[in-house]
Amino acid sequence: MARMCVKTRRLDVARVCLGNMGNGRAAKALREVETEPEPEAQVAMLAIQLGMLEDAEKLFNCCQRYDLLNNFYQASGQWKLALETAESHDRIHLRTTYYNHAKYLESVGNKTLALTYYEKSDTHRVEVPRMLQDDTSSLEIYVNKMKDKNIYKWWAQYLESQSDMDSALRFYERAQDYLSLVRVHCYMGNIQKASEIANDTGDRAASYHLARHYEGHEDIKQAVHFYTRAQAYNNAIRLCKENSLDDQLMNLALLSNAEDMMEAACYYEEKETHMDRAVALYHKAGYVSKALELAFATQQFSALQLIAEDLNEYSDPALLARCSDFFITHSQYEKAVELLVAAKKYHQAWSCV
Structure with missing residues (x-):
């Protein structure tokens, strides 16, 4: 009777039959597809539960639910048909189909073809290194063949984890991963080389890492320089204040935000030196009243004329x-x-x- 319901497309009767049969899984599947707008799609799902696969295939084609047909072919291991359906009628799921096929091929040991479909699904940068991680010779051949920065970086990280630092550096360079280059050079004690890379590339992350290294080794001048290159002005300003680098502090504060300008102005005011700088920074930061008060108090007449313009x-x-x-x-x-x-x-x- 339930199978007859597929032919007659009587889902209401089918629910009763499934209940009498005690087929809870089929009944649950039928409830889940009730949200599908096409009655044929709902009947097709019933047909699948009853093992009527040819009927299901025809019904999916009839209502042009190629996404469900694609899933049906994948679930039944009909990969050739699944790929043809995705490529012809269900292109929105094409990459997902390629990926699922690659996973299937990998599971049956066909890594060569799996690699091709991982590439088609554009997941090869992650999936191929993972798949080949126990076959380092094949992986190295693949890395060199692909000439892909992301894959170079992954391989460099692997080499670094194996303590092959020289090889890791070569691949970080190919990947143009300047932060990792600087990090590894610092670790190896090649500080001059790390500085050259940060200066030549202008990479902010690399400069910041190098600045922290220099600060940790109490080379304040270089730390300030690389914090500035990294545009981490608040760190550079902090070091200038801590080490009385008053001239550099002014330039850095002018490059930074209003809050840093105000803090630098307070620093100059508290030290009671370079009061002209304090006035200029208060003014630039938008604290016009404070700038005027300080200008009057310290007889900064040229500054008063400038502030009055605003x-x-x-x-x-x-x-x-x-x-x-x-x-x-x-x-x-x-x-x-x-x-x-x-x-x-x-x-x-x-x-x-």
């Missing part, structure tokens, strides 16, 4: 008035008038509110 009607009226008085005192009346007009606009805006 003042407008939205600035603190007290600062506007104070700057205006400064410019009047120094006979710069035109600038004083500009600031007073700005202050007037501020008051007008607030009176409207």
Whole structure:
């Protein structure tokens, strides 16, 4: 009766039959395919559970569910048909089909053909080294043949794990993995070579690793240099502050963000040296009021003129008035008038509110 339901496509009757048969697996499979929009696809799944494979194949073709047909062929070991279906009608799953076929071929010991299908599925960079890891001679031949940076890197890591550092370096170089090159050279004590690589390539990760190495060996000058090359300005600034490298600190702070600029300005202010730098950094970081206060307190008149260029009607009226008085005192009346007009606009805006 259940088999007849496939012919008549009566799924409702089929559920009753499966229940009476006690075929829980088939009943469960039938419930799972109820979400499929095509009735033929649902009936095809019933046919599979009942061993009616030819009927299932015809039904999948009838409703053009080539994705399910592809899965059907794979599950039944009909790989030639699965590949043909994927290549002709189910290209969205083509790479997955190639991958599944490669896994099957590997499982039956056909590594040569499996390799081809891993390449077709574009998973060869990971899967082929894994598959050949116990056959190092074949793997080395494959690595050299493929000329792929990712595979070079994998092979270099393997060689490094085997303590073959010289060979590892050659393949890291082919992979253009500058971080690993610098890391291995540092490990081997070839610091000069590591520095040349970091300087020549400008690789930020390599520069950062080298900077940490130099800092760990208390070579502060080189550490600052490579932190700067890595654009890790906060690390470079930290070292400059800790080692009183005041000149380098200013340049680094100007390259960095507002927070680092502000911290560098605080450093100069607390040391009570290079107060002009503190004013400039507060200003650049956007702390205009603080920059003005410090400029007034330390008589930084040229800095005051520069900062005043950024003042407008939205600035603190007290600062506007104070700057205006400064410019009047120094006979710069035109600038004083500009600031007073700005202050007037501020008051007008607030009176409207």
